[in-house]
Amino acid sequence: MPSRRRFLLGLAGGGLAALVPSGLLHAATAELVEMRGTPRGERVWFAPLGLAVAPGTTLCFANRDRVNSHTASAYHPGVFGRPLRIPAGAEPWHSGYLLPGERFEVTLTRPGVYDYYCLPHERAGMVGRIVVGRPGDVGWQEAAEGHEGLPPAAASNLPPVAAILAAGRVQPEGSS
Template identity: 80%
Template sequence: MLLNRRRILLGLAGGGLAALVRPGRLHSAASELIEMRGTPRGERVWFSPLGVAVAPGTTVRFANRDRVNSHTVTAYHPDVLGRPRRIPVGAEHWHSGFLLPQEVFEVTLTRPGVYDYYCLPHERAGMVGRIVVGGPGDHGWQPAARSPEGLPPAAANNLPPVAVIFAAGRVNREAAS
């Protein structure tokens, strides 16, 4: 179902996407928490929330709340392990290194656009996330990469559509499926 909804929503023109942006849906806090989670036996892993809309200048804190696994928070960028660029041009890329349970990594996102990221050891299991900074009306706005080329299928299928993130403000794993 997500894949069909994604095709429809990502096929919207820039103007149609802008119409879906509701003022006040962007989280305007100075910081936003995204947790790395997993089941007690480690068979499933995910970021929570999976997608979030924030204002430019927001500091995003990634906290490993998984008691079993180490995780990374890694931006899709050619300078980080040769991955395809899935963050705005000119935005700072990041790679947290391995975070043990309860460790935290922070990044401040200032450039408007869509930032896709993944967990290095769990990308093939679909542990990815998307942060939308600002909106289509912001100067320099850069939408998400439209092609899933270069992504494992589980990762490509887990990224929530930008329009869904705008509409909800935040998307949890359960709501995306």
């Protein structure tokens, strides 16, 4: 019978892996969402514009725009009084202003549709949509119906959920 000390040394030397299911040892999934803009700043966007992910995915918003500061902000009444466009009970987020080269991370756990925007560029249509899980998942919540309370450019820029689910990711038109 092995001693307690030998058992603990075995765990420290990698024996723990045999006791923990392999899926629990891997890092959570992460996805990159870039904040982009043209060199003179006349056009701004998130890339991808729409993204389908599994619950528990961490999103990394990275400002790759050389001339503009951006935010990644959930559509939620607690974030500047915007309409609720994330699943009820999901944690809203606001990155604060990200200067070029800065990043912000958020992990989405509740299944459903999450709409978000860039605070200074929402009226220019800088919005995005993340679909977490799939319709039929326990707790799934669709995006708010209609586009009440959204600026016209933001409302017209949100890709349909079906298009995101079909493609996995939707890139903005004309982006590189």
